[in-house]
Each structure stands twice: as structure tokens, then as C-alpha cells.
Amino acid sequence: MTSLFTGYQPLPGTYDEAFTADGAPHPEFRRVLDALGKLTPDEFARAQALAEKALLNQGVTFSVYADNRGTEKIFPFCLIPRLIAADDFARLERALQQRLRALGAFLDDVYGEQKILAAGVIPKELVLGAAGYQPTLRGVKPPGGVRIHISGIDLIRDPDGSWRVLEDNLRTPSGVSYVVENRVISKRVFPRVLDQARVHRVDHYPTRLAEMLRSVSPVAADDTTAVVLTPGPYNSAYFEHSFLARTMGLELVQAPDLFVDGDMVYVKTTRGPRRVHVIYRRTDEAFLDPDAFRPDSVLGVRGLMRAYAAGNVALANAPGNGVADDKAVCAFVPDMIEYYLGEEPLLAQVQTYVCARPDDAAYVVDHLGELVVKAVDEAGGYGMLMGPQSTAAQRDEFRARILAEPRKYIAQPRIELSTCPTWIGDSKTVGPRRVDLRPYILTSREGPWILPGGLTRVALVEGSYVVNSSQGGGSKDTWVLKGASS
Numbered sequence: 001m002t003s004l005f006t007g008y009q010p011l012p013g014t015y016d017e018a019f020t021a022d023g024a025p026h027p028e029f030r031r032v033l034d035a036l037g038k039l040t041p042d043e044f045a046r047a048q049a050l051a052e053k054a055l056l057n058q059g060v061t062f063s064v065y066a067d068n069r070g071t072e073k074i075f076p077f078c079l080i081p082r083l084i085a086a087d088d089f090a091r092l093e094r095a096l097q098q099r100l101r102a103l104g105a106f107l108d109d110v111y112g113e114q115k116i117l118a119a120g121v122i123p124k125e126l127v128l129g130a131a132g133y134q135p136t137l138r139g140v141k142p143p144g145g146v147r148i149h150i151s152g153i154d155l156i157r158d159p160d161g162s163w164r165v166l167e168d169n170l171r172t173p174s175g176v177s178y179v180v181e182n183r184v185i186s187k188r189v190f191p192r193v194l195d196q197a198r199v200h201r202v203d204h205y206p207t208r209l210a211e212m213l214r215s216v217s218p219v220a221a222d223d224t225t226a227v228v229l230t231p232g233p234y235n236s237a238y239f240e241h242s243f244l245a246r247t248m249g250l251e252l253v254q255a256p257d258l259f260v261d262g263d264m265v266y267v268k269t270t271r272g273p274r275r276v277h278v279i280y281r282r283t284d285e286a287f288l289d290p291d292a293f294r295p296d297s298v299l300g301v302r303g304l305m306r307a308y309a310a311g312n313v314a315l316a317n318a319p320g321n322g323v324a325d326d327k328a329v330c331a332f333v334p335d336m337i338e339y340y341l342g343e344e345p346l347l348a349q350v351q352t353y354v355c356a357r358p359d360d361a362a363y364v365v366d367h368l369g370e371l372v373v374k375a376v377d378e379a380g381g382y383g384m385l386m387g388p389q390s391t392a393a394q395r396d397e398f399r400a401r402i403l404a405e406p407r408k409y410i411a412q413p414r415i416e417l418s419t420c421p422t423w424i425g426d427s428k429t430v431g432p433r434r435v436d437l438r439p440y441i442l443t444s445r446e447g448p449w450i451l452p453g454g455l456t457r458v459a460l461v462e463g464s465y466v467v468n469s470s471q472g473g474g475s476k477d478t479w480v481l482k483g484a485s486s
Contacts, residue, residue, distance in 0.1 A: 132322020144216025
């Protein structure tokens with residue numbers, strides 16, 4: 001009888017998350033893969049259909065603005081999990097904690113004394129010229145002393161199996177609701193396999209998030225009112241906004257529900273105004289406050305930044321964080337770690353050419369066919385040239401863009417992303433598809449905490465390197481296995 005993984009072959013030149021190059025399971029995953037492999041393709045097809053129906057019934061959706069604004073889509077999901085060994089994740093935890101401590105120190109510094117710029121560790125013009133730098137926030141200290149409350153760091157594995165940082169997401173990172181919902185589906189479909197595998201739980205994330213939000217309040221945690229601020233149901237991540245508000249037990253609000261009086265923020269209720277101490281904002285900072293940012297914003301709360309500067313309300317994440325996840329500034333994070341912490345970076349990065357540097361720009365425009373070019377302030381797979389798969393016309397267009405505005409672009413060599421066994425529904429087979437990983441980190445006054453899991457995004461199209469949901473990607477449940485002592 002044909003089993004699920006019969007005939008599975010990893011892609012040559014890549015690291016496969018489940019199998020070795022000769023097709024044998026990685027030793028630490030053998031028990032899990034043996035259990036999954038006992039399923040026939042027809043049995044797995046039924047399980048996959050059940051999972052997709054459950055996602056549809058639960059309304060696990062996202063929106064792609066390019067496909068008729070507000071049109072919701074079911075987030076594609078592959079039921080075959082991505083496995084991470086206990087020791088591997090423990091090393092990753094330490095590395096991510098180090099990175100977040102350095103990034104937090106950088107933001108405190110760049111909105112304070114700017115010592116790192118004076119020392120010449122990072123080019124001053126690169127930082128102060130970043131679209132995400134907000135000069136009006138210099139000298140403003142966030143309540144609770146934390147700026148990066150929630151972060152999502154995009155990671156890949158190179159062909160040697162080593163983790164590398166692709167980019168940081170320090171403004172309003174999304175996707176964690178799918179981590180929790182994917183696990184709910186896995187539990188329903190594979191309860192015995194999940195138990196046998198001894199997988200770390202992820203369903204406590206909303207509780208940890210609520211605790212973190214209260215920990216940075218300007219008043220005692222027990223006296224804190226926290227809310228989730230959403231731009232509304234037409235936002236691409238509205239499902240996540242409502243999911244997190246509901247699972248945290250917090251009120252989901254839009255801008256008209258809030259107002260500022262006497263440098264304090266209040267929410268309107270049927271019993272009258274109630275003071276708000278912490279806002280988990282899912283609104284881009286450009287629209288947060290028409291007095292401070294875009295005057296035409298109808299999604300913001302007038303006077304909100306005044307209340308924030310006065311220390312009367314904590315905003316998670318802090319406005320101004322975009323300067324640190326600017327893709328050009330990201331290239332200097334190893335230098336930040338050495339400067340602020342006096343440590344060697346524990347986590348490698350993908351080599352990055354910063355086009356703001358003339359030598360880098362000259363190299364990039366001469367090697368466009370070999371590189372992945374990205375706009376420094378874009379996300380979701382937009383503003384990107386995949387050089388090895390590009391046409392001459394596309395390369396000419398990007399060459400002109402880079403020469404006209406070099407500060408707006410960086411380039412990286414195309415790394416062979418690791419692959420993971422993925423269900424191919426049309427043929428009822430399992431094939432290798434490229435994946436990345438977005439772990440989620442919560443930072444409170446006590447420091448960073450990493451959710452033992454994360455969003456594994458998968459390029460569902462054969463041969464594709466683009467994993468973003470807006471570009472045809474999907475997701476997998478990420479199973480971090482417990483160690484022998486857990």
C-alpha cells in the first residue's frame with residue numbers, strides 16, 4: 001500500500017526540514033514522520049479537506065487589496081507540519097533574545113542621544129533619512145520602557161541548515177492568529193500524533209500577550225484598561241485583530257470609539273467614558289493621529305500622540321519603530337549587537353547590499369540577474385525583483401529605479417530556502433516546497449519571550465521562492481518538539 005511519503009525526494013542543493021538528502025527522516029523526527037507516513041494519500045486527502053472546511057467555517061481569512069479591496073480569502077493551509085527539534089529551537093531562542101535586546105537599545109539610542117550615529121557605527125544619513133524615522137519622537141520615552149512589544153523576525157535556513165535572518169518586523173507584525181488556529185486544526189485531525197510527538201503548546205499566546213500589554217501600563221496591571229485598535233473590517237488582517245481581542249478578553253475598538261481629553265485617552269462605553277492605559281494598535285502609525293502624522297487620516301485619534309508623549313498611554317508597538325526594520329538599517333543589526341551588548345551575533349543574516357552605498361549600488365545594477373532586489377519600506381512581496389527569474393525589461397526597470405533613488409533599495413543573493421514536505425492536492429502527492437519561519441517575540445519589562453512555534457509560510461507554487469500569502473503562499477503548523485527533560 002502506498003504511504004504518504006512514498007517517492008518523496010528533497011530538492012537538490014536545499015536543506016529539507018524533514019528528510020535527509022538520501023530520503024531518510026531526520027533522526028529526531030522519525031517517530032512523527034513514521035506516524036504521518038502510515039496514512040495513504042486518499043486518507044490524507046480526506047483529512048486535508050476536513051481541515052480546509054474547518055478553516056472556512058471558522059472564518060480564518062485574509063484580504064488581498066489587489067484583488068478587489070476587502071475581498072476575503074481562506075488562508076491556504078497544508079496539514080503536514082513543519083518540525084523543529086528542541087535543541088535547535090533553544091539555540092534560536094537565545095539568538096532572537098539577543099537580537100531583540102540590541103534592536104531595543106538601538107531604538108532607545110536613535111530617539112535619544114544617538115551615540116551609535118556619533119560613533120560612526122551606522123551611517124547617520126542612512127538612519128535619519130529612513131522613511132520610518134520620526135524626528136518629532138526624539139526625546140519621547142515610551143511608558144514601561146519598551147518599544148518593541150511584539151515582533152516577528154523572518155528566518156530562512158540556508159543549504160547547510162543554518163538559520164539566517166531575512167528581515168525584521170517591528171511595527172505591526174501579523175500572522176500569529178494563524179499559528180494558533182493552525183494548531184487547533186492539527187489537534188482536531190491528528191490528536192494522537194500530536195500527543196506522541198510531545199509538541200510545545202501555542203494556545204497560550206493571547207494570555208501572554210495580554211500580560212505583556214498590562215506590564216507596560218502607566219498604572220498598576222490590575223487597574224489597567226487595554227484595547228485593540230483596528231482600522232476596521234476592510235483591513236487585510238482584520239480577522240487577526242478580532243481574534244486576538246476576543247481571545248485576550250479585550251475590547252476591539254476603532255478610532256471613533258476613542259477620544260483624548262486632558263492628555264488622557266478614553267473609550268466610549270454605555271456607562272460613560274472609561275480611561276484607556278494601553279493600546280495594542282494595528283493601525284499604521286501614519287494614520288494614528290491626524291495632529292501628529294497624516295492630517296487627512298480618518299483612522300486615527302486626534303491628540304493620541306500628545307497623550308503618549310505625556311506618558312499616559314502605552315502604544316504597542318511604539319511609533320517610530322519603522323526605522324529599525326528598514327531593510328537597509330537591518331543590514332547593520334550585527335554591528336548593533338556588538339556595539340550595545342559587546343557580544344558576537346548568535347544569528348547570521350542574509351548578505352545584504354545597501355544601495356545607498358555607491359559601491360554596493362554599482363555591484364547591484366551590474367548583477368541584477370543574480371540578486372533579489374527589495375524596496376526598503378515595502379512588505380508582503382511587493383516592490384521586489386526576483387533577479388534569476390526576471391525578464392530583461394524588468395531588470396531595466398529596476399536598474400533605472402535604483403540609479404534614480406538608491407536609498408530606497410537593497411539587494412540580497414537568492415538563497416536556496418529550505419524545503420518541507422507539502423501536500424499537492426491536484427495529484428494527491430507530497431512534494432518539496434520552500435518555506436520560511438516567522439517566530440513571534442513578546443517583550444515586556446522583564447525582557448523578550450519567544451513563542452515556541454511560529455508561522456511557517458510555504459510557497460505552494462512549484463519552483464517559487466515567494467511565500468507571502470498575498471503572492472500565493474500558504475502556511476503550516478510549526479511543531480517545536482519538547483526536549484527529554486520537558
